[in-house]
Amino acid sequence: MIKQLTFLFMLLLVSRVAKADPIAGEMSRKSEEMTPYVILNPEHNVTDILPPSSKSADNPDIYFTADELIFNEEKETLEAVGDVVISRENLKVFADKIVYNKKNDTIEALGHVKLEEADGTTVFADEVNLTSKLTRAEMTKIVTIMRDGSRLWAEHFHKKENNNKVMRNVIYTPCDCCTADFNKAPLWRIRARKVTHDAQNKNMNYNHAFLDIKDVPVLYTPFLSHPDPTVKRRSGFLAPKIGKTSYLGGTFEAKYFWNINEHSDILFSPIITANKGIVWGGRYRGYTQNAYIEATGTYLHDDNDERAEHRSNLFSTMRYEINDLWVASSHINYASDSLYLKELSLDKDDEAWLTSDVALERFSGQNYTSLEAYYYKLISYNLRENDADTFERMKYDKPLVAPLFESEWLTEPDKFGSYFKNEFGLASVYHAGGVQSHRLSMINAWNLPWTSPFGERYKITGSVKTDAYDIKEYHYQQGKKSYDGTPTRVFPQLGIEWKLPFIKASETSRQIIEPVVVGVLAPNGGNKSSRIPNEDSQDLHLEDTNILDLDRYAGYDRNDNGSRISYGFNWSSYGNVMGRTSAFLAQTYQFNKKTSFTESTDSTGHLSDYVGRIYAAPSSMLDLTYRFRLDRQDYKLTYSELASSIGTNMLNLYVSYIYLQKNDKASELMKTRQELYTGIHAALTRDWSIDIYNRVDLAKNGCSLEHGGNLIYEDECFKFVTTVKKYTSNDPDLDDSYEFNFSFYLKTLGGLGS
16 A cells, blocks of 8 residues: 555655756746746656756656746746646656745645556545655545555545655545545445554554444454555464364364565464364475475374374475476375365365375486386275275285386487387385385387378387386285296387378368378287286276377386277367367277287277267357267267366356276276266356356265355455355265355455355
C-alpha cells in the first residue's frame, strides 16, 4: 500500500523543478511586455538547461508539459498551469496547477492531482503540499487504485521527515466498487482510524481496525501489525486450521513461519488433537544457486495397542545441479504403517506403494547416463483387507534396487542417415525373502531411417542384446524348484517399419490416412525363465502405445522373442479453423503361438487381439479419448479406457471409465478392474458454482468407492468453498467415513479453512 503512495511524486520529481533557477533567471531577463503564456514542447527536458553538476544518475531527467508557465519575480513563485504533466522515470504526475514557492521552499499541486506509476497503480488527490525542504508532505482525500484492482481511501495523509507515513480514516477493499463513493459498502472492507507506516522497520500498524462484511462489522482489533508490501517474507504466525476426525477428534493446527534467510525457511505446524495429544509436524525448504530441498513430516505417539506406538511420515525432495552436465536428486517417501496417512488425511493417502529413490544423472546432447537406487514400502490397506496373505508376503518380499545403472548414447548420422544407438545397464535387486539378482546388460542397435521418392517412410533396425546374471535363491514353478547360478544370453532382433501417408485437403479440412506395417525377426527362445527371475517386466499389456514397438516389454528381464508382423493404420482429420479427430487400429500376427509376451498377456493363437485408440475434439464442447482392446474371436472388450469432457464452462460433464481384464499370469496385483468416475460442473450464477462426483467400483456389485461435491462462491475479492465427501474402505475403521471441509479466502489477506 505504501509502495503505491510513495512520494517520489514530489520528493524526487518536483525537487528538480525547485532547482530550476535557470528557468526563472532567463525569464526575469525578458521584457515584461512579453506574454506570460508559454506552450511547452512535450519533449522539453528540464535538465537540458540545468547546470551540469545537477545531472547525475541519482537525479534522472524530468519531462513536463503545460499550457502556461508563469513566473512571479516579486513573490518568487513559479506556476505551471493547465493540463500539467510531469514525467520522471517510472512516475507520471497530472494536475491542473503546480506552484513552486522558492522563498518558503514549498511545492503545491492543485486540482485533479493524479499519479500514475509504471506498475499500474494510480493515486488521486485534491491537493498535495510539500514543505520543510521537501521532506514533509501532506495529501487530503486520496484515492488509490492498485494494479490488482484493489482500492484504498484516506481522508488525510502525512509524511514525516523520517520518511514515516501516517494515514487517518482509511478504508481498503479489493472488491469492485465506485471509486468516487467510498461510503458505499462493498462485499467486504477494512476500516481503520489510523494507519502508520514504520519505514525503518518496514511495518504497517493499524489502530482501531474493523473488518466489515456488507457494512456489518464482524471483526475488531485495537491494534494490528504486518509487514509492508516491500517485505516478501518474514517470520510470524499464519492462519490456523481447525477440523475434526473420528481418529484424532477435534483438531487445531497452529502454523508458525520462520524465515531463516532469503533462501531457506521452516514452517512449524503442530496439530493439537482431542484424542491423540499433539501431532508434531513441519516443513523445511531451502534454495541455493544450484540446489533445492524440501522436506515435510509428522510424528505421533499413539498409546492405542492396535496401532504402532511411534507413528510418523516423511516426504522429501532434493535436486542438486552439480554442473552443466550432472544432476543429483532424491525422493524420500516414508510412512510408519499402512493406515497412518489415511487416518491423518495426509498426502499420498491413496497410494499402494511409497517409492524412495536417489539418482545421479548426466545429460549431454542426445546421450544420457544415470545411477539410481530404489526402496519400496507397501501401504495398501485395501490389499491387506482383501488378501492378507499376499499383503504380508509382498510386504516382507519387497525389493531393494541398488545400484541401477543405465547409459544410452547415440552416434552422429553418417552420409546415408544411419546411426548407432548403444545402451548399457547394470542392476542389483535384493528381496527380504532371499532371492538376489544381479544383471549386466548391453544393447547395440543400428538404425537407418529412409524416405523413398514415392513418399514411403522406412526404418530398419538391427540390434543385439547381451545379458549376464548372477542369481541366488531363485524359486520358480510355485516354489517347487530353486536355482543359483550365473546364466548368460544373447538375443538378436531385426525390424523394419513401413509407412505411407496419404493426404486429402479440401476447403474446410485436411485428412491424413497412414497404413503402418512393422516386421520383426527374432529367435523363439532365449529368455531362460527357469534361470532368470522377472523383476522389471511383470505388469504389461498389449495396447496402442506398444503394439508397433520392436520390444514391447518395459524392462530388461524378459526378451520379446519370436518373429511377428504388426499392421494397422492411423487416420486424422483437421479442421481449417478448429477441431481434430483421429483413430488408430492395429493387430499382430505371431509366427510362434507360444512366446514370452503372448504367455504373459494370457494370449493364444497366432493373431493377437485388436488394439485401438479414438480421439475426438470436433469443437470446444467435446474432448474424448477412448482406448480399447478387442478379443480377436468374439470381439469382446478385454481392456477399455474412456476419458471424456462434454459441455462448456457453464455446464460440463466429465466421464472416466476403465475396464481391465484379470491376468493371473502377470503381476499378482493385476486383478479384474472396472471403475467408473462421473463428475458434473455447473455455473449456477456468475459467482456460484457446484461440482458433484461419484466413483464406482463396478467389479464389486456397483459399490460406490467415493462420492461428494463442492459448493463454491467466488467473486473478485472473496472465495468460499464447501466440500463434502463420503468414501468406502475395506478397513473397518475407515469404512463409511465422511469428510466435511470449508474454507474462505479474502483476496490479498489470506483465508481460513477446516
